[in-house]
Amino acid sequence: MLEITGLRAGYGGTEVLRGIDMQVAAGEVVAVLGANGVGKTTLNKVISGVVPARAGEVRFDGRRIDRAPAASIVAAGLVHVPEGRKIFPQMSVRENLELGSYRRARTRRSSNIERVFTIFPRLRERTRQAAGTLSGGEQQMLAIGRGLMAEPRLLILDEPSLGLSPLLVEEMFILVRRLSAEGLTVMLVEQNVVQSLEIAHRAYIIENGAVALYGTAAELLAGPEVKRAYLGL
Amino acid sequence: MFPTEILLEALLNGLMTGAIYALIALGLTLVYGVLHIINFAHGALLTCAMFLVWGGFALVGLDPYVALLPVVPLMFALGYGVQRWVIGPASHGEDNNILLVTLGLSIILENALLAVFRSDTRTLQTDYAFDVVPVGPLLLSTPRLIGAAATLVVTGLLWLLLNRTDTGRAIRAVAHEKLGAQLVGIDVRHIYAVTFGIGTACLGVVACLLMPIFYVNPRSGGVFVLVAFTIVVLGGMGSVPGALLGGLLIGVVESYSALYFGDSLGQLGIFVIFILVLLFRPSGLFGARA
Numbered sequence: 001m002l003e004i005t006g007l008r009a010g011y012g013g014t015e016v017l018r019g020i021d022m023q024v025a026a027g028e029v030v031a032v033l034g035a036n037g038v039g040k041t042t043l044n045k046v047i048s049g050v051v052p053a054r055a056g057e058v059r060f061d062g063r064r065i066d067r068a069p070a071a072s073i074v075a076a077g078l079v080h081v082p083e084g085r086k087i088f089p090q091m092s093v094r095e096n097l098e099l100g101s102y103r104r105a106r107t108r109r110s111s112n113i114e115r116v117f118t119i120f121p122r123l124r125e126r127t128r129q130a131a132g133t134l135s136g137g138e139q140q141m142l143a144i145g146r147g148l149m150a151e152p153r154l155l156i157l158d159e160p161s162l163g164l165s166p167l168l169v170e171e172m173f174i175l176v177r178r179l180s181a182e183g184l185t186v187m188l189v190e191q192n193v194v195q196s197l198e199i200a201h202r203a204y205i206i207e208n209g210a211v212a213l214y215g216t217a218a219e220l221l222a223g224p225e226v227k228r229a230y231l232g233l
Numbered sequence: 234m235f236p237t238e239i240l241l242e243a244l245l246n247g248l249m250t251g252a253i254y255a256l257i258a259l260g261l262t263l264v265y266g267v268l269h270i271i272n273f274a275h276g277a278l279l280t281c282a283m284f285l286v287w288g289g290f291a292l293v294g295l296d297p298y299v300a301l302l303p304v305v306p307l308m309f310a311l312g313y314g315v316q317r318w319v320i321g322p323a324s325h326g327e328d329n330n331i332l333l334v335t336l337g338l339s340i341i342l343e344n345a346l347l348a349v350f351r352s353d354t355r356t357l358q359t360d361y362a363f364d365v366v367p368v369g370p371l372l373l374s375t376p377r378l379i380g381a382a383a384t385l386v387v388t389g390l391l392w393l394l395l396n397r398t399d400t401g402r403a404i405r406a407v408a409h410e411k412l413g414a415q416l417v418g419i420d421v422r423h424i425y426a427v428t429f430g431i432g433t434a435c436l437g438v439v440a441c442l443l444m445p446i447f448y449v450n451p452r453s454g455g456v457f458v459l460v461a462f463t464i465v466v467l468g469g470m471g472s473v474p475g476a477l478l479g480g481l482l483i484g485v486v487e488s489y490s491a492l493y494f495g496d497s498l499g500q501l502g503i504f505v506i507f508i509l510v511l512l513f514r515p516s517g518l519f520g521a522r523a
Binding site for chain 2: 073075079081088091099100106150
């Protein structure tokens with residue numbers, strides 16, 4: 001579904017992505033792991049058309065999207081829930097959700113809002129509240145809910161567990177598993193290695209702007225490299 | 234002391250002038266709130282709109298109120314185009330550049346108008362320019378009353394647009410969270426241009442409301458926009474209700490200071506208030522604290 005080959009990108013004189021190759025197949029949960037600053041967020045921004053690629057290709061359903069405007073990438077069904085949530089703080093919860101279907105699935109807006117409220121009952125209680133006044137966990141729910149409003153075919157979640165309490169982190173991973181069980185393809189970008197590998201089918205580990213290691217989640221969990229470098233075993 | 238009728242009439246006249254000011258300030262504050270730029274070309278664009286209305290009247294006898302129908306969409310298109318294909322590309326995303334681009338644009342527009350129309354002051358003669366409506370013991374100018382009513386209607390429409398349509402929600406979304414807006418598929422450059430277009434469309438409305446009672450020369454837009462800048466700061470940069478109430482307030486202040494200090498000093502009061510606001514409440518009456 002998503003194929004990335006030789007992708008390079010950066011800001012000014014700094015190259016952040018130094019030739020990334022990866023794939024996400026339909027129905028998979030693919031984890032993209034790595035420490036802070038290795039280029040995970042830049043990778044997401046390039047895929048969603050916010051930061052331009054300098055070289056390489058990104059294909060979604062076989063169609064090249066590395067030169068496409070962000071709006072058309074959303075229209076194709078590739079939806080990115082960004083790090084730091086980036087919800088609209090001064091607008092109500094409902095308006096945030098409504099804007100989730102700005103470019104896609106607009107005709108099914110009200111039924112999709114109901115669906116998001118079923119997944120996140122907390123949001124239903126806060127429909128008219130300004131999004132900026134929600135707690136961190138609620139804001140993350142809203143960000144994911146806003147992403148779901150577009151009926152994504154591939155959902156990129158960038159650090160959904162960042163800044164959440166351990167209990168909420170657990171809930172977040174249960175949610176990703178549930179969305180995946182309902183048939184959604186997910187690219188999960190995380191620093192939380194163990195929990196991500198527990199729910200992912202496959203994973204890529206990024207170091208210094210390139211894929212250092214990849215394989216099925218089970219292989220990586222069992223392999224010595226991950227244990228040594230990320231789990232401290 | 235003045236008799237009550239005169240004080241009341243000054244109040245109502247101030248409110249009516251203030252409504253026009255408010256509409257100019259509305260466009261300015263909307264552009265500031267969303268694009269985060271101070272549009273120095275606002276005055277020159279108002280002058281353009283006024284010449285459009287004047288031209289329609291002089292060439293084909295188009296009534297200034299009927300001229301709303303062509304002038305407002307034309308000004309929207311002009312504003313959209315200017316932002317999308319001139320200001321946007323020329324500024325490369327740097328706020329300092331945008332400032333200079335809009336300033337340059339205003340110089341070009343004003344001098345182009347000067348080259349075509351010379352510095353002559355022009356008016357148009359309608360048979361209702363001096364009509365009055367008696368309200369109790371007071372006589373209110375009909376064109377000013379129409380102007381105030383139209384301002385309220387336009388403000389209402391703008392509110393509906395911003396709060397009840399997807400385009401309006403997108404405008405508000407872009408104003409506060411550009412990346413988030415891009416990621417839900419909002420075309421930010423398009424929304425910037427639409428916002429700028431709405432700001433200039435407001436000027437189109439203003440021009441149609443002003444021309445029955447005011448004159449136009451290549452610098453006349455600047456007179457109003459200077460006051461509008463004051464209103465935007467007074468109301469709070471980017472605040473739509475602030476622009477409306479600030480406009481009305483400034484209109485009243487101007488009217489009363491003209492009454493007490495004489496016509497030529499009418500604007501004195503405005504700038505005294507401006508300085509006081511800057512000193513004691515720099516974020517404006519409705520502005521968010523920085």
